[in-house]
Amino acid sequence: MTRQKTILTGLRVNNELTLGNFLGALLPMVRLANAHSADMHINIFVPDLHSIISEIDGELQQNLVTSLKYYLAAGLKINQNIHFYRQSRVPAHSELCWILNCIATMGELNRMTQYKDKSEGRESVNVGIFDYPVLMAADILLYDAEFVPVGEDQFQHLELTRRLGEKFNKRFGEIFVLPAEPRDQAKFMEVDGGIRIRDLQNPEKKMSKSSAAPNSRIMMNDAPEVAIKKIMSATTDSLAKIQFDMFNQPGISNLLQIEALVNDLPLQEVISTWAGENHYGDLKQKVATSVSTFLTDFQSKLAEIKDETIFELLENGEEYANSIANRKLTEVQQVFHLR
Secondary structure (H helix, E strand, O other), X not given: OOOOOEEEEEOOOOOOOEHHXXXXXXXXXXXXXXXXXOOOEEEEEEOHHHHOOOOXXXXXXXXXXXHHHHHHHOOOOOOOOEEEEEHHHOOHHHHHHHHHHOOOOHHHHHOOHHHXXXXXXXXXXXXXXXXXXXXXXXXXXXXXXXXXXXXXXXHHHHHHHHHHHHHHHHHHOOOOOOOOOHHHHHXXXXXXXXXXXXXXXXXXXXXXXXXXXXXXXXXXXXXXXXHHHHHHOOOOOOOOOOOOEOOOEHHHHHHHHHHHHHOOOOHHHHHHHHOOOOOHHXXXXXXXXXXXXXXXXXXXXXXXXXXXXHHHHHHHHHHHHHHHHHHHHHHHHHHOOOO
């Protein structure tokens, strides 16, 4: 009998999502899940243990419920192969992380770019920030997940997961299925470089919820009229030409990209529509209206989803996740004579 493959994804719930998070990560994942859930397992987990390594904006439990509602509001079609679960409710994640820590080396973790970035200029950082990639490896290897949709900033962690799995298998036998290499992940997800929604005030940077400037980002819980004002105040340029050129005109290009994504249109179609135009105000007004309509529709769908629906999905998903994870953990424990 052929083993059913697994796609695994997780979304940290420290705070509200930006429009960039939604369009660049969550919505593509929903479309991927809907396309493959008939014949693959889709594991959508809340990495709440990852979340506590940094500051949390709001109440963690309510944040995680809201984040899972986002998947449903975005159009995720639930069936028997869609599994929602909380990382903390599957103890095998933590135990496998410890076991993998005994295989990982300090040198491997010291090379992680995200650790270097987050520790730069600080006298000390918590151990969780340093060890985060090993827990991520456990999250993946427990379920034999071959496809793990992540951004480019996580490719290094994915490579570490493969390396730890390879070392383990070489020493103890073929226990772990390794996730596909990053280039094969991108090919499977039909992604070429990923979607990067830019900062509205500084389009040289990506839109970020950590930015100190509120007008630089659109939050998914922004009132539509607030989003309109943010779009209308977006930084553009003085070239007086509407074209898609991320290098020379990142602000205008960002607006064209947003217009395409919120209307589910091919980017080239939007570019062609505006070809030869030079009135930036008209473009801003059109994008502002599109984003307002998009948020109004999304927030209406979100409000209709009850907490009880999410908790029922979590109960079923966590039963499934524990059964799969415990089976894999038992195999690992046996080779260490822990069982």
